[in-house]
Amino acid sequence: MRMVKNLVTSIILSSAVIAVPAIATSADGAYKVSEKPLKLDIHFHTKKFVYDNNWLVEKEAARLTNVQLNNVASMTTTKSEEAFNLLIAGGDLPDIVGGDFIRDNVNRYGPEGAFVPMNDLIDKYAPNIKAFFDKNPDIRSSILASDGNIYYIPYLPDGKYGKGYFIRTDWLKKLNLKSPENVDELYKVLTAFRDNDPNGNGKKDEVPVFMRNWEELIRMVTLWDGRTSGSDVFHDFHVVEGELRHGYVGEGYRTGIRNLAKWYKEGLIDAEVFTRGSRSREFLLSNDLGGMTHDWFASTTGYNDSLKDKVEGFEFKALAPPASISGVRVEEHRRAKVKNQGWAISYTNENQIETMKYFDFFFTEEGRRLANFGIEGKQYDMIDGKPIFKKEILENSAPVVAQLWEVGAQVQRGFYQDYSYELQWSNKYALEAIALYDQGDYLLKPFLGVALNEKEKAVFDKRWITIRDYMLEMQQAWVLGSRDIDEDWDTYIAQIDRMGYDSVVKVMQSAYDRAYKK
Amino acid sequence: MEDINHSLSTPEPMLLVKSRRVVKHLRKEWQLYLMLLPTIIWFIVFLYKPMYGLQIAFKDYSVFKGITSSPWVGLEHFYTLFNNDQFIRAIQNTVMISGASLIFGFPIPIILALMFNEIINPKFKKTAQTIVYLPHFISAVIIAGIVITAFAPSTGVINLMLNAMGFDSVYFLTKPEWFRTIFVGTGIWQEAGFGSIVFLAAVAGVSPSLYESAVVDGASRFQMMYKITIPCILPTILIMLIIKIGNILEVGFEMIIMLYQPATYETADVISTFIYRQGLQAAQYDLAAAAGLFNAVIAFLLVITANTISKRVSKTSLW
Numbered sequence: 039m040r041m042v043k044n045l046v047t048s049i050i051l052s053s054a055v056i057a058v059p060a061i062a063t064s065a066d067g068a069y070k071v072s073e074k075p076l077k078l079d080i081h082f083h084t085k086k087f088v089y090d091n092n093w094l095v096e097k098e099a100a101r102l103t104n105v106q107l108n109n110v111a112s113m114t115t116t117k118s119e120e121a122f123n124l125l126i127a128g129g130d131l132p133d134i135v136g137g138d139f140i141r142d143n144v145n146r147y148g149p150e151g152a153f154v155p156m157n158d159l160i161d162k163y164a165p166n167i168k169a170f171f172d173k174n175p176d177i178r179s180s181i182l183a184s185d186g187n188i189y190y191i192p193y194l195p196d197g198k199y200g201k202g203y204f205i206r207t208d209w210l211k212k213l214n215l216k217s218p219e220n221v222d223e224l225y226k227v228l229t230a231f232r233d234n235d236p237n238g239n240g241k242k243d244e245v246p247v248f249m250r251n252w253e254e255l256i257r258m259v260t261l262w263d264g265r266t267s268g269s270d271v272f273h274d275f276h277v278v279e280g281e282l283r284h285g286y287v288g289e290g291y292r293t294g295i296r297n298l299a300k301w302y303k304e305g306l307i308d309a310e311v312f313t314r315g316s317r318s319r320e321f322l323l324s325n326d327l328g329g330m331t332h333d334w335f336a337s338t339t340g341y342n343d344s345l346k347d348k349v350e351g352f353e354f355k356a357l358a359p360p361a362s363i364s365g366v367r368v369e370e371h372r373r374a375k376v377k378n379q380g381w382a383i384s385y386t387n388e389n390q391i392e393t394m395k396y397f398d399f400f401f402t403e404e405g406r407r408l409a410n411f412g413i414e415g416k417q418y419d420m421i422d423g424k425p426i427f428k429k430e431i432l433e434n435s436a437p438v439v440a441q442l443w444e445v446g447a448q449v450q451r452g453f454y455q456d457y458s459y460e461l462q463w464s465n466k467y468a469l470e471a472i473a474l475y476d477q478g479d480y481l482l483k484p485f486l487g488v489a490l491n492e493k494e495k496a497v498f499d500k501r502w503i504t505i506r507d508y509m510l511e512m513q514q515a516w517v518l519g520s521r522d523i524d525e526d527w528d529t530y531i532a533q534i535d536r537m538g539y540d541s542v543v544k545v546m547q548s549a550y551d552r553a554y555k556k
Numbered sequence: 557m558e559d560i561n562h563s564l565s566t567p568e569p570m571l572l573v574k575s576r577r578v579v580k581h582l583r584k585e586w587q588l589y590l591m592l593l594p595t596i597i598w599f600i601v602f603l604y605k606p607m608y609g610l611q612i613a614f615k616d617y618s619v620f621k622g623i624t625s626s627p628w629v630g631l632e633h634f635y636t637l638f639n640n641d642q643f644i645r646a647i648q649n650t651v652m653i654s655g656a657s658l659i660f661g662f663p664i665p666i667i668l669a670l671m672f673n674e675i676i677n678p679k680f681k682k683t684a685q686t687i688v689y690l691p692h693f694i695s696a697v698i699i700a701g702i703v704i705t706a707f708a709p710s711t712g713v714i715n716l717m718l719n720a721m722g723f724d725s726v727y728f729l730t731k732p733e734w735f736r737t738i739f740v741g742t743g744i745w746q747e748a749g750f751g752s753i754v755f756l757a758a759v760a761g762v763s764p765s766l767y768e769s770a771v772v773d774g775a776s777r778f779q780m781m782y783k784i785t786i787p788c789i790l791p792t793i794l795i796m797l798i799i800k801i802g803n804i805l806e807v808g809f810e811m812i813i814m815l816y817q818p819a820t821y822e823t824a825d826v827i828s829t830f831i832y833r834q835g836l837q838a839a840q841y842d843l844a845a846a847a848g849l850f851n852a853v854i855a856f857l858l859v860i861t862a863n864t865i866s867k868r869v870s871k872t873s874l875w
Contacts, residue, residue, distance in 0.1 A: 119839075126620050142839075147620040309709045312817050313729050499843075503834050504642050510818035518730050518819055 069102040069402065071395040076104060078393060079132035081111040083121040084379065084450055086443065088113055089136075093446025094413050099405070105396045107134065126152060133393060136381030136451060140190050141181060144382045145489045148189035154383040155187035159394040166401035167191060170454065177376050179553040180486030184494070186552070190382035191397050191452030194375065197460065199475050200270065201254075201371040203360075204338050205330045208353040209236035220361035221261040228306045231329040239326075246329040247301070248308040248322050254332045255311055256513060259285070259294025260368045261360060266291075268485030270374040273506055275546060277485045280555070282546045286509045287531060287539070293363070295516050295523050303519050312514060324348055330357070332371075336460075339467035356471030359480050369480035376486060379450035400453040409453040412445045427462050438463040488553055494545035501538040508537065613846040619839075633846035642821075643847075646830040649823060654804040656740045662800060664748045666793060669755035670781055688749025700814035703742055704729065729815060732822040739815065739824070743808060758792040759785055791872040798866060798874055802859040805851045827851060 082089035089109040090096070100106040110132045115121040118138040125131065126147060135144075135153070144153045160167050171178040183189050210217060210227065213234050218224040228246040230236075237244060249255045253272040259265070265285030268276025275282050285291050301307050308314060308322075322328030323341050326349045331338070338354065345352045359367040383393050399405040411418045411425045418425040431441055439460075442448045448459070461469070490498055512530055515521040523530075582589065608623070613633060615626040637643045668688065675681040691699070706713045707728040715725040728734045762785060770780050809828040816824035827847060835844040859874075867873040 123619055127622065129620070129622070146839075147618070150618060150620050152620045309725075309727065312727075312819065313704050313708065315704075499834075499840055500636055504640055507642060507818065507821060507833065511821045514730065514817060514819035518727065520731070520819070 069399050069404070071103045071105050071392045071399070072389070073104070075106065076389060076392055077106045077108055078134055078387070078389065078396075079110045080107045080134040080136065080381075081121070081125055081132050082109060082134070082381065082451070083111040083115070083118040083137040085116075085118060085138055087449070089449075090446060093449075094416065095408055095446035095449075098408055098413055099396075099399065102404070102408075103396050103399050105392060111137070131384035131386050133384060133387040133389065134381050135384050136190075136379075138379055138450070140380050140382060141192065141378040141487075144189035145183040148183050148187065148382070149185045152385055153189045154385060154387065154390055155185075155189060156191070156383065156394065157188055159383075159390060160188065163391050163394045164398035164401070166398050170194075170401055174375075176486060176554065180376050180488075182489055182553045184489045184491035184549065184552075190380045192380040193377045193450040193452060194454045195373050195377060196455040196457035197373050198481060199335060199369070199472050200373045201332060201334050202369060202471060202475055203330065203332050203357040204354050204471075205357040206231075206236070206328070206353065207355045208351045209329060212236050212238075212351075217357060218360050220365070221363055224261070224360045225301075225306075228301070228329065229304075232305055236329070237326040243327060244329060245308045245322055245327050246306045247311075248314070248318050248328045248331055249311055250314075250316050250319050250331075250333060252312045252514075255298065255307065255517070256295075257332060257370055258298060259291050260370050261362050262294035262297055263290035263362050263364050263366065264288055264292075264294035266370065268482070269487060270371065273510070275485055275543075277483060277550070280550075282485075282543055282550055284539075284543070286513070287534065292523060292527060295513065299517050299519055299523065302517055312518075323352075323354065326352075335468045335471050336464060339465055339471055342467045343465065355467065356474050358474055358478055367478055367480050368482060369475065370482060372481050372484055375484060377450065380452040397452055400451065406454055406456065409447060409449075409451065410456040410459045412442055412447040417442065417445065417447065424458070427459075432463055488546060488549040490545060490549050494549055497538075497541050497545045501542050505534055505537045505539055505542065508533065610845060610849055612842045613849045615842055617842040617845075619841070629842075633843050634850070636843065637847055637850070642825065643827075643830055645822075646825050646827045650805055650807055650826040650828075652823070653736055653739060653807050653826060656736055657743055657807075658800055658804065660740060661744045661748070662797065664744055665751035666755050666789075668748055668752040669759055670785060672752065672756060673759050673785065674777065674781070685749070688752070690749070691746040692750035694746070696808070696810040697814065699742060699746060700811060703738065703815060707738065730817055730819040732820045732824070735816070735820045735824045739808075739811065742811070754796060755789060755792060758789040762788040790870065794866050794870055794872045795874065798859060798862045801862040802855050804858060805855050 080089050088111040089107065091107070091109055096107060112121055112124075115124075122135075122137070122139065122143055125135070126143070131152065147153060148155065160171070177192075177194065178188070181188055181190065181192055205217070205227075207217070209215075209231060213230050213236055215227050215230055216223075218227045231244050231246040232242070235242065235244070247255070247258075251272075253266070257266050265276050265283075265288060266272070267274040267285065273286070275284050277283075298307070302309075302311075308318070308328075310318075314321075319328070319331060319333060319338070319341075324345055335356070339356070341354050342352065345354075359369045361367050381397070383390055387393055400409050407414075407425055411427070414420060414425070416428075417431055418427050420426075427438065431438060434441060439448055442459075448455070464472075512521065512526065516523040516526070612623060612626065614628055614630060615623070616629045616632075617623070617626045672681060672685060675684065705711075707715070709715055709725045709727040714728070719725060726734070728738060766784050766788075767780055770784060775783070805827065807826045807828065809826075809832070812824055812826060812829050813832065816829065831844045831847045834840060863873050863875070
């Protein structure tokens with residue numbers, strides 16, 4: 039209760055700050071973690087940056103909490119995995135370790151003693167983190183190590199939608215077609231794209247379906263009730279009513295691949311879908327060739343602006359997922375709720391309580407705002423009790439998120455992202471697309487991952503990659519038409535069984551039950 | 557007694573004499589040894605010291621526990637590897653791809669060197685050499701990009717030519733039966749020119765007097781090449797061949813990673829790419845070390861065999 043009161047005062051205070059110098063908030067000392075200034079070493083390495091002692095957000099956090107972080111991660115190494123391996127092999131860990139791949143790393147080396155289990159610390163010293171976990175038990179389950187302990191505080195993205203279907207709506211209008219509502223209509227639309235020359239150059243060069251990642255093409259099996267993944271990683275497992283399964287052994291997948299192979303053969307799918315790679319979207323859209331794709335909302339909608347003058351009438355808008363053969367509309371991709379990023383306390387840390395309190399600061403309203411929006415008066419202003427980015431930030435030629443990274447906001451420390459930060463600078467087409475997806479209930483229950491214990495991991499490591507590679511090998515052969523799925527199916531399932539598929543599912547299931555079933 | 561004592565003590569003066577000779581030799585030639593030193597240090601630091609880490613192939617390795625405190629697991633990783641059909645296939649593919657590279661790729665630099673040697677116009681010679689060396693300096697990423705574009709089914713140069721000749725387009729990079737040809741061909745195109753430098757140097761070392769007397773005897777240019785140049789550079793050719801055989805299990809890993817697809821694993825998946833997929837997913841360094849050790853042992857045996865054969869046949873050998 040007192041905490042809440044403190045929070046309220048500090049919010050009132052900080053919203054009153056606009057006219058007053060920034061020192062005002064620190065006076066109450068609500069977030070002070072230690073009486074004496076405390077300096078902690080941190081190794082924080084991600085693909086984009088290492089922790090910077092000069093970030094404004096770090097300085098502000100230090101002012102509010104009296105804890106100052108000092109980066110010890112190498113500025114010259116570019117690979118986070120290597121940086122971490124060097125660190126852990128040396129054995130002399132700094133107080134805090136964070137960055138990319140942190141979940142894998144702490145859940146592997148935590149039980150061996152390299153990191154501090156946080157369960158008790160969270161209960162006693164981190165009321166805000168505890169409140170978050172109480173509200174989101176599935177997230178708490180997903181970060182547990184195999185020994186049932188929490189070893190890191192994750193970065194928690196906000197927002198539901200990541201990717202969706204996009205179609206050339208101007209081509210639809212040109213050919214007098216209506217937006218496809220189900221898979222059969224989609225088939226007709228794509229056939230028309232192929233045959234009726236929507237780009238009007240007299241050549242039959244349209245590419246009805248294209249994908250930057252060929253895995254996204256496979257995801258289209260959801261139109262035939264198949265599944266490909268339950269998480270934001272390709273080819274992952276998924277959960278159906280508490281049971282772990284893999285999409286690539288399902289009947290819907292079989293139907294889906296059979297039909298995708300047919301579409302491929304008929305030229306509805308980019309002939310080069312497996313090799314065209316990341317440049318395909320830019321190339322096919324700017325040359326007025328591509329008809330439809332499944333890709334990120336933010337970047338894909340951007341072409342509506344950037345190609346406006348280059349391609350006449352260009353309009354590439356989101357398409358609600360067409361209904362599958364059984365009439366279900368499914369968008370399989372969703373933003374991850376919890377990331378393999380964040381920070382952890384290492385065994386050498388002598389100020390574990392203070393560190394925990396410091397971590398908790400970023401789950402208070404003020405701390406969360408600091409981590410999301412940067413500094414009040416510099417990056418944002420409080421308007422009607424809400425942080426709103428300043429005009430010069432929104433209108434700057436540099437992307438908003440890049441400007442925030444520069445001051446240390448939106449950095450993947452352990453914090454809960456606030457989607458409203460992104461809404462403020464998303465282009466209008468993206469907002470429109472997300473609104474369209476929000477009308478329906480297209481998302482599926484996500485699979486947030488499991489931590490395998492040593493025995494389970496041994497089984498998984500030995501078998502899974504081999505099975506997965508075999509699945510992918512057959513998958514591409516089927517889509518390309520060099521093999522026939524219906525002829526192969528029985529031997530395919532038998533082969534997967536022989537490779538130990540059941541034992542992999544079994545260890546995944548036992549790890550899942552341990553973490554998620556109460 | 558005295559005799560025995562005397563005979564026992566004789567080795568000492570012998571040794572002394574020997575070591576004195578060594579010291580004298582070192583003092584005289586110290587500059588040469590000094591020049592050798594960096595290479596020796598390089599070998600120790602980068603090749604001998606890491607051998608200590610090879611033991612993780614027999615351990616359940618944890619980076620945090622360190623090499624010494626990780627528990628031993630014997631040959632478990634080797635069992636795991638050899639019970640995996642995909643690993644066996646990867647070995648076969650590696651041997652096939654390297655074998656093809658060796659058979660088709662090895663003679664070409666030699667032929668190139670001989671051809672360059674026959675060019676009389678120095679300007680043309682230099683230009684031609686530069687052109688064939690160039691691909692060597694292009695990074696694998698760009699080469700892979702060029703290959704993917706050239707073999708693309710819709711707009712690739714190769715398929716456009718096929719279409720012009722009345723054939724249907726082929727999606728080469730997803731066809732297992734085409735992968736080796738494309739990969740080996742690309743490798744030859746990229747490296748043949750640069751590889752010819754060694755042979756050119758060897759050709760330059762052939763004594764001109766041999767050619768002069770051959771001219772007097774009325775030999776044709778072809779006869780000179782066949783009877784003088786090739787026999788003279790044969791030792792170089794054999795040494796290069798032995799070295800190549802030693803590297804037979806090391807296939808250009810980045811190129812394969814960028815060119816292969818699950819659809820072409822059947823012929824394209826080699827030992828290094830297999831380890832990359834298995835190791836990256838779960839950070840199985842111990843398993844990767846086991847595969848690497850296996851690789852090295854096979855390569856070592858191959859080098860010894862090649863060396864012995866070469867020694868018997870032509871009296872040329874590495875040691």
